[in-house]
Amino acid sequence: MRNRLTLLLVALLIGVTAVAGASARSTSTPPLTIYAAASLTEVFRAFDGAQTYNFAGSNALETQIRNGAPADIFASAAPLNTQRLFRAGLVDKPVTFTANRLALIVPKSNPAGIRSIYDLRSKPVKLVVAAPAVPVGGYTLTVLKKMGLSSVLGKVVSRESDVKAVTGKVALGQADAGFVYVTDARPVSDQVTVVRIPAWAQPRVRYEIAVVSRSTNKTAAQAWINAIMSARGQTALRNAGFLPVPKSST
Amino acid sequence: MTSNGFPSSPVRAIDRRRFLFATATGLLAAGTDVRSAAAATDDDLAFANFGLASSYLLADYYGRALQTGRLGAAARPTLRRGRSASTLQARALTDLLIGAGDTPATADDFAFEWPAAALATAAATRRTGLTVLDAVRGAYQTASATLGESSYRMLFASLAASVAEQAGALALPGTGVEPFPTALDLEAASAALEAYLG
Numbered sequence: 001m002r003n004r005l006t007l008l009l010v011a012l013l014i015g016v017t018a019v020a021g022a023s024a025r026s027t028s029t030p031p032l033t034i035y036a037a038a039s040l041t042e043v044f045r046a047f048d049g050a051q052t053y054n055f056a057g058s059n060a061l062e063t064q065i066r067n068g069a070p071a072d073i074f075a076s077a078a079p080l081n082t083q084r085l086f087r088a089g090l091v092d093k094p095v096t097f098t099a100n101r102l103a104l105i106v107p108k109s110n111p112a113g114i115r116s117i118y119d120l121r122s123k124p125v126k127l128v129v130a131a132p133a134v135p136v137g138g139y140t141l142t143v144l145k146k147m148g149l150s151s152v153l154g155k156v157v158s159r160e161s162d163v164k165a166v167t168g169k170v171a172l173g174q175a176d177a178g179f180v181y182v183t184d185a186r187p188v189s190d191q192v193t194v195v196r197i198p199a200w201a202q203p204r205v206r207y208e209i210a211v212v213s214r215s216t217n218k219t220a221a222q223a224w225i226n227a228i229m230s231a232r233g234q235t236a237l238r239n240a241g242f243l244p245v246p247k248s249s250t
Numbered sequence: 251m252t253s254n255g256f257p258s259s260p261v262r263a264i265d266r267r268r269f270l271f272a273t274a275t276g277l278l279a280a281g282t283d284v285r286s287a288a289a290a291t292d293d294d295l296a297f298a299n300f301g302l303a304s305s306y307l308l309a310d311y312y313g314r315a316l317q318t319g320r321l322g323a324a325a326r327p328t329l330r331r332g333r334s335a336s337t338l339q340a341r342a343l344t345d346l347l348i349g350a351g352d353t354p355a356t357a358d359d360f361a362f363e364w365p366a367a368a369l370a371t372a373a374a375t376r377r378t379g380l381t382v383l384d385a386v387r388g389a390y391q392t393a394s395a396t397l398g399e400s401s402y403r404m405l406f407a408s409l410a411a412s413v414a415e416q417a418g419a420l421a422l423p424g425t426g427v428e429p430f431p432t433a434l435d436l437e438a439a440s441a442a443l444e445a446y447l448g
Contacts, residue, residue: 118437145352148296148436198440199360199447200303201296204353247358 032221035061037077038162039181043240057134057162072215078135082208091210097229099243100205102139103182104195105170112176120152127155128166128175136163140179142203183241290350294402297393298343304386305340306357309333311379320375328419335412361448376420383417385442388434
């Protein structure tokens with residue numbers, strides 16, 4: 001009887017210690033605050049739902065970090081934003097972690113009858129794009145210039161603050177067409193049709209990620225970046241339609 | 251003719267190789283004049299960007315055709331010269347785009363796709379090459395006739411001649427390829443290459 005009581009007490013003690021340990025771990029590793037390009041919304045949440053995210057246009061996030069926002073990690077849709085912060089000493093050395101492509105999307109009903117990107121030139125359309133300072137907005141200008149179609153900018157009815165706003169307007173039928181990343185078209189594939197942009201006109205869309213210099217949790221932040229660079233992270237990105245890190249960026 | 255249908259006459263073969271090389275080298279020499287052309291329009295640059303991607307695509311095609319060896323030993327010098335000409339053309343177009351303040355693509359920016367059947371036999375390899383060359387030549391013909399900047403027109407005329415000569419070296423009776431195809435606008439030429447450009 002005494003032996004059984006001793007065993008019970010030991011078991012209870014082990015249980016209490018384990019719970020206390022787990023609790024201590026959870027309070028010692030608070031979630032990271034990750035500032036990420038809006039186009040990474042679905043893939044980052046699916047990859048790791050335990051962190052705190054702030055998704056927006058990379059230019060807006062860059063400004064927030066510059067103004068002291070409490071971020072641990074910054075993931076940008078264009079190297080320009082991370083490199084500017086790196087030069088200012090506000091983030092550690094950025095690395096390229098994925099790539100993307102642009103596409104033109106039209107509502108499923110396709111009221112303007114757009115079948116090719118060249119139709120933007122010949123048909124009356126309400127076109128929605130992101131603002132030039134937003135990475136996808138800059139990439140849109142590059143595509144149009146490469147294809148000799150800059151004149152269609154005269155048909156722009158709205159310039160949005162991030163790619164999700166462009167996607168939303170087209171999905172809701174508030175515009176006839178919009179330029180987004182191919183990965184943004186996937187979650188709304190029941191509402192939009194993708195019109196391919198030829199490979200020769202594609203801009204060089206590279207995503208960079210970096211630890212924010214004033215992060216109080218740099219070790220965990222670097223571990224998270226290592227995770228997204230790992231085979232598991234790269235698989236998650238590829239499954240979401242992102243492209244592997246290009247050879248020229250490694 | 252050899253069993254692969256390539257000319258067996260050494261004189262003819264050497265002339266073709268020289269022409270391919272000379273045309274491409276001439277482009278590089280002409281590059282200085284083209285670079286100095288400041289007033290490139292959107293259309294000029296669109297053709298240059300398309301041409302640059304096409305040059306990389308052709309260099310890749312020749313490399314793969316050499317690798318598979320489907321066209322036989324007699325074709326190897328032609329394929330090597332074709333690859334060399336395409337590489338030089340890519341360099342010339344890169345210079346042109348840099349000169350115009352654009353950011354040219356590099357070969358690493360593309361992931362070319364060759365369907366398994368495209369290079370499965372000698373006939374398929376030849377047909378694939380001619381399909382690509384045909385679309386590129388069509389676009390260059392349009393560029394050489396319609397672009398506003400005269401130095402660009404000259405450049406694209408040279409490129410069209412080089413690509414036409416490459417097609418001539420690959421073409422054989424019975425392939426169904428027209429010796430003098432119609433000019434293609436960029437949309438049609440781009441659509442013709444979509445399956446390979448990735």
